[in-house]
Amino acid sequence: MVTVPRLSRAQPLTGFTEALEKHGCVIITDFTDAETVARANQEVKPWLDGQGNEGAKVGALSGNTQTVTRLISRSPTVREQFFADSLYQSLCEQFLTLETTTWYGDEARVGRSDPLLSIAITFAIPPGTPAQGLHRDDKNHHARHTATDRYSKGRDMLLGLFVPGCDTCEANGATRVVPGSHLWGDEKPDFGDQAQTVVDAEMKVGEAFIMLGSLYHGGGEYSKPLGNAAAGEIERRIVYAMFSCSGVHRQEEVSFLSYPIEEVKTYSKVVQDRLGWKQSEPNLGWVDLKSPEFMLST
Template identity: 70%
Template sequence: MATPKQIQRLRRSEGTEKFIQALEQDGGVIIEDFADVAVVEQANAEVKPWIEEQKSSNGAKVGALGGKTRTVTRLVMRSPTVRDKFFADPLYQALCEHFLALETTTWYGEKAQVNTSHPLLSISIAFDIPPGTPAQGLHRDDKNHHARHTQASQYSRNRDMLLGLFVPGCDTMRANGATRVIPGSHLWGDDKPDFGPDGTKDVVDAELKKGEAFIMLGSLYHGGGAYAEPITSNPEAESRTVYAMFSCTGVHRQEEISFLSYPVEEVKKYSRIVQERLGWKQSEPNLGWVDLKSPEFLLQE
């Protein structure tokens, strides 16, 4: 049996273009030096109280996704570190611009108009996954946008409408359910995929050390791995926490409805890039306005 294609591991110093090439070729890439371990620990400290709130009175863990997985939504609001160090990371945002920004030329009478629609934050969420969690079925995250795909031999610009960023709060490995991916599956069409008789054909594990991150196109087939047994004698301390952020094109509906989730007074405190990615800037030429104006004026009132 042929060895499955592996995910490329790159460092920031190799340049944005290398990351673009890896994503176009494989559909996903690992950033080896995404964040300092101390920064990840700070995010863990900020998010942990929200995770602990989800324990019921009898100690059972609950989560919106069913089973024992606990989730923390509105993550960009609830963790300043996730917001400012992970989501606003310049490399991730540069990749979002490359893959998700839309530029079109239209005509207004005799005059050509070039307009750009910039990406939006679609969802920011933390997953806290304990031992005893089964593997997810392999899937594409752009299903929520009813995305359609054609089989392709090479990547073409604006093929995708989502770009995800996964930052682990701990070392993630096959034993504790690291995300499984099929490199190259972002180029598949919409016919029923061949995952093999045991569902593992061409699947590799996106194993990450704390401080690394995985960036993935929304069209890539992937799924959380099985976390069957605790690794040590203290399963309560062994949940696998992952911070996930997805950005979408500026003309698609966001999965998390930012305007209903983030109070205006809170958004006023954020950096401009985060404000814009939440939707507080009009998508040119005329999408997302308030009183016929780009909505950032509301943040100045």
């Protein structure tokens, strides 16, 4: 039976890189702490409570799931503690940064394109939510895949980070994943005996799950209430999901419309860069022929 590797952040970066290349996913056992997760939960609570019972109906969301969009703005904790986390950002650079040598006459020039935030969103999934079909998230970018038995750099254009707002398990619909499926081609997938090939990415509060965009996965069935909600609280599985994409691909969330410039000026430098306020070399994303970070200092 396949498993999702579980590593402490004390491991060297190469350990995480190797896990992602081999399995397509990894769980960080000590990504954060319960106090930080509780703070994020409090920051998104007003946005969730104000929605009533209506859930989102888009893509793989069937109307049960509530969402909090514009999450980088609405939760400073998600922005600066989860998304800006040094380990996650280092892995984004490992898998998504592009460096290309091109020729201008006799001169070789190296251009570098850093990753971008593609989307940051909260999912709040209630009891009664059916399982999602297993899918790849890089479908949004019309990604094409060739079957291989060995990972090669540049194969993926997305790297996802999932931080649970509560303990997640099979009973409340923890994300189902197919380790190794990031190496498959584009033919109709054969999952075989799913008891052996599909595993629940169960996590405790404080852990996090990272996966490549080419990995087959899907939310599990949350068939009935577990009766574990605190007094006065609504039972639901809360997950903070962030995906980064390579800097030459279109972002799923339009960051320049989602986050006002005066607010972006207050963000950390790494978040500003990942929102697109830094030019992708040599010539993508400029304003007045200049890298746009100059606008953040005016």
